[in-house]
Amino acid sequence: MASLGLWVTRRQDGVGAGQRALGYARAQAPMMYGFAFVCVVESVGVGFLLAKVPVAHWIMLVLDVYTVLMVLGFQAAAVTRPHVVGPDGLRVRGGAQMDVWIPLERITSVRYDLRFPKTEAAGRQSQERDGVLELAVGAQTCVTVELAEPVTAVKLLGQRVAARTVRFHADEGRAAVAAIREAIARREEGAGEEGRGAVMPV
Known part of the structure; x- marks a missing residue:
């Protein structure tokens, strides 16, 4: 729900100076907006059916409005909480869930890799x-990141999952791969310059 406020004010969470946002909400937008439209139509229909039963009408209206807000909230979370790549690392997110x-030094390879994973449950966004x-x-x-050491992913309710390979979607998959590779190259270049500038003891 907090994402709705960020969405309305056109703000993004966790994107600082020198960092690049990698969006991923475009692929799910048609489904989410379609679902929200169906919920609105259903609310209007139920409203007519329960017009002569005020108590039931108001209860269903509250539930329907809450459902629409939740659906829009899922989309807002994806829009306002993008993946982020910066000088220190890559932050991969699935909305607020x-x-x-991922520290850049742990990334051994990153590539464009279009996949259609089978989910164990309908509507499940992530799986390990x-x-x-x-x-x-x-x-x-569409992006696969291989790691030298596992990283820990944190879920919405605090559960932690260790992973050595991370696969995620980005709206511009190839551009996301290029941005991550560029960040890694800049880090390695900076580390090399520091090494060359170090003064060796006599």
């Missing part, structure tokens, strides 16, 4: 198995 921080964390949007992932 999943957050994983055998050290692989998949954050699908629109039932697809």
Whole structure:
């Protein structure tokens, strides 16, 4: 619900100076807006049916409005909490439900890799198995990040999951891969300059 406020004010969470946001909400937008429209139509229909039963009418109206807000909230969370890449690392997120921080030095490879993972439950956005964390949007992932050491992903209610391979979706998958590679190259270049500038003891 907090994401709705960020969405209305056109703000993004966790995107600081020198960092680049990698959006991923586009793939799910048609489904979410369609679902919200269906909920609104259903609310109007139920309103007519229960017009002569005021108590039931108001109870259903509150529930329907809450449902519409929740649906819009899921989309708002995806829009306002993008993946973020910066000088220190890559932050991969699944709306407000999943957050994983990946230091750049742990990334051994990153590639464009379009996949359509099978989910164990309908509507499940993320799944973990055998050290692989998949954050699908629109039932697809397109970026695969391999790590030298596992990282810990934090879920909405605080559960922690260790992963050595992270797969996620980005609206511009190839551009996301290029941005991550560029950040890694800049870090390695900076580390090399520091090494060359160090003064060796006599």
